Amino acid sequence: MSEQKRLSPGDPAPDFTLPDSEGNDVSLSDYRGKSVVVYFYPAAATPGCTKQACDFRDNLAELNDAGFTVLGISPDKQAKLAKFVADEGLTFPLLSDQDREVMKAYGAFGEKVMYGKTVTGVIRSTFVVDPEGVLSHTLYNVRATGHVAKLRKDLKV
Template sequence: MTDTVRLEAGQLAPDFTLTDQNGRKVTLSALRGRKVIVYFYGEASTPACTAQACDFEESLGTLESAGYAVLGISRDQLPAIEKFAAAQGLTFPLLSDPGRAVHELYGAYGEKKLYGRVVHGVIRSTFVLDEHGVITMALYGIKATGHVAMLRRRLGLAA
């Protein structure tokens, strides 16, 4: 269906620097020494993306206790993610990638099926990285609802 890049476990995660909802620059490689969950979502303040972000926020204590940082990435401009983070009380970095450069590095933008039609758009994806920036889990085409619970189970952090 697509010739989009697909990252796999064992690969070094592509580095990037993006701006978060607080105007701070976040560079992935600066987080070395911590495990990181990077997830790509479609659009701030939409129902599924809101549910997913709130699930991450509710699990943040457990994830951080296990050594994980969480980064959410969308194509939204900064004002949209600022409003989204404030409205939902999100405390982890939401990163703005309006030009899709990071989405494309990770294979999180491309052809996908939507209601039986092939369209171009964000491919909801999650990547788990170890302390060295190596991908330990690459999940493409995931469902927003229940994703964080599934991820916690796979990471051995289920409540």
């Protein structure tokens, strides 16, 4: 597999501005001074991505109480994200990165192995950005199931 960019704790979080499910622009810089969990997922309304999004939804109060905001990013179009938000009762912003530039900046898009084959796609990844805009956690190739529980443990939430 070809080498792709990976971020590490201590790196500055690449800034971005992306549309949310309602068409509003959301920028990472809007959250400066707060801790932000940014997670990248392959496709809204698929089984694994639904499980992961619902886990974030179900744990959002505890994450928010501990000072963390959650942002989900996928290559889905705004309309698909809006339907996903409505269908699953999601209560945090989902952002559309159709050109995958933000995913590439975070190393969350590239070659991966699926079912024994090397493919190019979204690498399920989670990043925690501290209030100064620096990455405190960089988690690549996470599993959809159980990931939020592990993240809460790592963040002591």
